[in-house]
Amino acid sequence: MDTLNKILIVDDDRDIRSLLADYLDNNGYATVTAGEGNAMWAALQEHQIDLVVLDLNLPGDDGLTLCRTLRSKSSLPVIMLTARGEPLDRILGLEMGADDYLPKPFEPRELLARVRSVLRRTQSSHHNQHGEALQKLKFAGWALDMTARHLLSPEGMIVSLSGAEFRMLSIFLDHPNRILNRDQLLNMTHGRDADPFDRSIDIQISRLRQKLREDARSPQIIKTVRNGGYVLAVTVTTEPDA
Incomplete structure (x- = not known):
């Protein structure tokens, strides 16, 4: 390839x-x-x-x-x-x-x-982990379009994502209500090339929260778990593409 x-x-x-x-x-x-x-x-x-x-x-x-x-x-x-x-x-x-x-x-x-x-x-990241047709993942009024690789706001507006942001949000949506620590997120996004001192995880999550209109002091979708990591604290549903 x-x-x-x-x-x-x-x-x-x-x-x-x-x-x-x-x-x-x-x-x-x-x-x-x-x-x-x-x-x-x-x-x-x-x-x-x-x-x-x-x-x-x-x-x-x-x-x-x-x-x-x-x-x-x-x-x-x-x-x-x-x-x-x-x-x-x-x-x-x-x-x-x-x-x-x-x-x-x-x-x-x-x-x-x-x-x-x-x-x-x-x-x-272009392929669904389970080999299913690409789809929209819906959460808290938002939707991640797995085909177009962009975010849709509750009002239906397109919010563009970088490749790194798309992968990070996809990981959270694949693991809803599960605490993921920084090491796990680094391994999932960078694999064996992960740098244990890399701060890009925190930067990407901060940028995702901004695009999701989260209150930085009290986020409700991607929450910080003290001494634990981060968790997507909402329900995720799927919608097959037409």
């Missing part, structure tokens, strides 16, 4: 673009490169892209702006490259909707591992 995946590499450094493209090409992927935002949008129009590797520091619109705009239109997975690797850069990248991040400098084989991991998680 890897040979079917096309990766868009967006970086203003031509040497880095060439290095990463050659490495990914040699490991079973097809690659497209772009040096800035306009070229990125053109590539997305021209090619069927499966994942974007996006540098934070770009001329014109920076990586955070591009990621935020892309996320408002699509759930296409994004791996953000940050020059300094500072916690603030990583947190901002995740808040803008990136699925993963990698601080520079890095070994190409580390990026390859991240690409494989993100694609594996993204592709597996």
Whole structure:
């Protein structure tokens, strides 16, 4: 399946673009490169892209702006490259909707591992765990459309989700009224690539609560369990797609 995946590499450094493209090409992927935002949008129009590797520091619109705009239109997975690797850069990248991040400098084989991991998680989330037809999962007046991969508000308005947010909400809906601790959530979303010090779980849950219009001080859908983790504290029902 890897040979079917096309990766868009967006970086203003031509040497880095060439290095990463050659490495990914040699490991079973097809690659497209772009040096800035306009070229990125053109590539997305021209090619069927499966994942974007996006540098934070770009001329014109920076990586955070591009990621935020892309996320408002699509759930296409994004791996953000940050020059300094500072916690603030990583947190901002995740808040803008990136699925993963990698601080520079890095070994190409580390990026390859991240690409494989993100694609594996993204592709597996397209399929229902029980092999059933894709469906809508309803909870507390909301609905998660498993086909379109977006959230529907009680008023029927579409709320876009990043790939990471979609996976996180899917996990909660698959385990209603069950306490899930951070380690379990990390393993379910990142598998063996999970970093025990990764704070992305808390960031994603915070962003999900915002999109679900939760009161941060007293959430009613995704509740925090002291010294336990998190729990989806509502009933979930299914509705097969027509």
